[in-house]
Ligand SMILES: CC1=C(/C=C/C(C)=C/C=C/C(C)=C/C=O)C(C)(C)CCC1
């Protein structure tokens with residue numbers, strides 16, 4: 001990150017505990033390297049393995065997804081109850097926990113009810129929600145890294161559509177059979193009539209839907225990359241936040257590199273495996289990095305170069321509710337009408353539990369985004 005980018009990223013950060021000087025900038029740089037850049041390189045290195053996964057049985061993907069969720073996936077949302085406390089100066093621990101608990105109980109309960117009442121619609125809603133949330137996460141990472149090529153909220157929304165569509169849309173284009181299998185498993189938990197799930201999900205997998213998703217994703221990616229290029233090439237002009245000063249192309253290059261890795265990953269790898277690895281190594285880790293930065297103790301460990309210390313602090317905060325998350329998986333498993341008999345059912349149950357936890361998680365993350373000015377670039381919270 002350049003000095004200009006670092007300054008901008010500091011501007012877009014919240015009025016955080018204790019204020020932030022040059023040490024905090026270096027915490028941001030380190031966190032970005034540990035939790036976003038290196039994992040992205042690791043994913044690129046895993047591409048040859050990803051490319052052969054369509055030859056493996058789907059159970060390999062299911063085990064990978066389970067492992068990723070166990071190791072870091074579940075934990076990334078397990079400090080949501082502390083987010084208001086840490087990102088807003090006027091919120092007490094009690095209020096923080098109370099507000100987040102209510103949001104989780106109401107919205108999580110509503111999601112489970114939706115799966116019972118209308119499983120296909122709930123499944124489609126979950127895909128859309130994940131599209132939004134994973135796109136939201138990546139835009140926040142780019143924003144905190146201070147990239148220069150997304151100076152307006154419209155450009156950030158386009159980046160969200162692209163980033164979220166890579167894990168949710170591209171596998172539908174490239175590997176519809178496995179995508180469909182997971183849809184059938186998930187919907188099938190709530191329809192005891194054998195065969196009903198297969199028929200119910202049919203409309204999602206028509207050639208027209210797949211072609212529309214593929215064409216939409218290709219167009220959105222080219223538009224986002226092209227607009228970003230224009231921004232950095234013109235070095236300002238029309239931007240909302242820097243009065244036409246020079247823009248650093250490094251953030252755009254990084255964005256393009258990440259997009260290339262993600263396109264390749266989701267085109268090549270089998271969907272369950274691909275999404276399992278992505279959830280842990282990409283989305284969850286990036287969010288953990290963001291949480292490290294809003295926790296003064298973890299952030300100071302990070303700025304001292306102590307990755308283990310920062311992670312240990314996060315792990316301590318996340319441990320109790322990570323366990324809570326797995327209890328939700330158990331509760332969903334115990335309550336679905338079709339019962340849990342095969343590895344596929346276990347994945348499906350985990351997805352329904354994750355769906356219930358994701359809707360409230362998105363609300364907490366959206367609140368954090370607002371505090372950090374992710375969607376109002378240049379305004380600075
Ligand atoms: C595994 C898998 C799928 C869905 C995964 C989803 C929707 C995961 C969501 C995880 C979230 C939201 C985590 C929290 O941040 C598809 C696309 C149905 C088909 C291919 C395999």
Ligand SMILES: [Fe+2]
Pocket residue numbers: 076077133137283287361
């Ligand atoms: Fe998340």
